[in-house]
Amino acid sequence: MARHIVPTRVYYFIFIALLILTGTTVWVAFIDLGVMNNVVALGIATLKAMLVVLYFMHVRYSSKLTWVYLAAGFLFLVILLSFTMSDFLTRHLLAVPQGWSLLQ
DSSP states (O other), X not given: OXXXXXXXXXXXXXXXXXXXXXXXXXXXXXXOOTTHHHHHHXXXXXXXXXXXXXXXXXXXXXXXXXXXXXXXXXXHHXXXXXXXXXXXXXXXXXXXXXXXOXXX
């Protein structure tokens, strides 16, 4: 199996991109976007995870079988995040119990 040699500048570029995305995450955390805060934070985190997996774990230059396992992992990640966000976005629809009244 032939190895793919990645130039060092690619690693430096990915490192700078990860630092910029981390700064963007911190910057967005101080902006009030309502319910979109979590969506934006998870989107940036997913982008950073993709950069790490593709370049630092060398998946970009791997076999097709590795890509199948990567796709299955991201499919389950999307399912997990969609269930989590559907729970979070529908919490206001639940009736909150009022508790005991002092004057009955």
